[in-house]
Amino acid sequence: MLGKGEFGRIRDLLTPLSGKGAFDLEDDAGVLSETLGHEIVVTTDTIVSGVHFHGSEPPEEIAAKLLRVNLSDLAAMGTKPICYTLNWSLPSSYDDEWVISFCAGLKVQQEIFGIYLLGGDSTSTPGPACLTATLFGHVPRGQVLRRAGTKLGETIFVSGTIGDGALGLLAEQGMLADLDKALARKLIGRYRIPEPRIGLGIALRGRASAAADISDGLLADIGHLTDLAGLGAEVKMSEIPLSSGARSALAINSELWQVIVGGGDDYELVFTGERGLADTLTNIGVNITAIGKITAEPSVRLIGANGNIMQVNKEGYCHS
């Protein structure tokens, strides 16, 4: 952990971000506040320049993405976020201005999600920037949402719209040149700054039988739920909720449905439960759509408008 005397400049920027149990980042470790009757949920994700971001994004945006992909994992577990640790390994080309902007970005996200910095480590690297955040949250004992638990005949729901993350990446790479520029910008925004569904995750405690966030791709993440239950799923293509950007992209190139169901980085939640589950969810700030059902047949099948199974060929989607 950061110690007194190390990284003076960075500590001066980080200490104001710290909170309860962080001891002003002066100690060898931090102490997690405990809430009686709650469990502490831990998740961690690393992003690397040149792999998960290209490095020329505004530093505030990189800070947002780092925290939000982790917050999405907490959301999928029905967890209220509390605090985080941060490990950054930065090349010498990242100057003061970059670091100051990155910390400003952390502060913005902290205020949005009500979290604080517990501790961390800062190192140099001869390679690309490598950033790790580890997020901590509370959930009442026994109420953590799991990927396992889906039951035969249950309905599959998703939040928000699907495919925007993967289409946003394509747009950023200039591969959706014919798309309206404003719609393209919206998709790129969805890719760059995901919206973790914290409120929905909390509302799903005790209601959903299983949940995951959509980071690998819709069908792959449904496969994670069904595999653990030894079951399968039927998903109706026509029911998958699409943004205006996704609809427009699809109108231009009808083959993009493969990207929508196979691409990742949506960070919406996919979950299962009774058919009427969606009606019990109020004030969650996002639309919920039923897109299919859990089946005994152990595969994830996408059903087209004509009732036929659509042949998914997206690389990276490998569920049988």
Added chain:
Amino acid sequence: MLGKGEFGRIRDLLTPLSGKGAFDLEDDAGVLSETLGHEIVVTTDTIVSGVHFHGSEPPEEIAAKLLRVNLSDLAAMGTKPICYTLNWSLPSSYDDEWVISFCAGLKVQQEIFGIYLLGGDSTSTPGPACLTATLFGHVPRGQVLRRAGTKLGETIFVSGTIGDGALGLLAEQGMLADLDKALARKLIGRYRIPEPRIGLGIALRGRASAAADISDGLLADIGHLTDLAGLGAEVKMSEIPLSSGARSALAINSELWQVIVGGGDDYELVFTGERGLADTLTNIGVNITAIGKITAEPSVRLIGANGNIMQVNKEGYCHS
């Protein structure tokens, strides 16, 4: 966190290392087991190839160092280790054999320290390997050891022998060519595989007024304790405990005392308390030595055999 379907090969190696609350690494997050009346202590450190290790070490040794530098932070807080998360960003040149050996190394350390894997993340990187471990431990409520708390007139103690880490690095770099080869190997071993003083840290709960692990260098780490208390320290060079390797290196080159008091990576504990504190510590598996005292004068001073203040010039040691 690792999700089902991602990194199949790595998950097969890591799942056997996982324990309570890790859900076989199948979920978006892990759940920390709580112990009534205890606080959860969190620490995290990152090591980067080319910065903290050169990369050609046996993978088992890199795994050991990664966990042990973190365990040393827990020791400094008087904490019993429980589990850890692991983030690895590896270049494609790290083959199956490397990964298998690294996991075998994790397993060895898990058995030594009674810890298990709670979760993690695995990414590729176009740069050098970047490894983060975040360690979790328990301490009875209110008994966490802190860096703050040192009082005027107290005695300064250290565990083990001092300077071996920094001398080991010099030996590894071929800078101690005249030193007996067996002694040099011992010093290199101390640098490569530090010994976290877990048992000592636990024994110091409620006994030591302040503690830190020696990672920045003896005088710098004493400075961390005294700065927080607005006090200073006098350390007697003649009282600093040295290994036979350090004594032999010093006999060959008397200037190496600068490395001994200024170098880091010893991972011994430095702590303060009543003069008789050492006598109350039993079965801790390491020698304890009183090396100085806490003073009102706010600087850390090293006193030579003639009673004069020795002029410390080690780069990186910057306490006034």
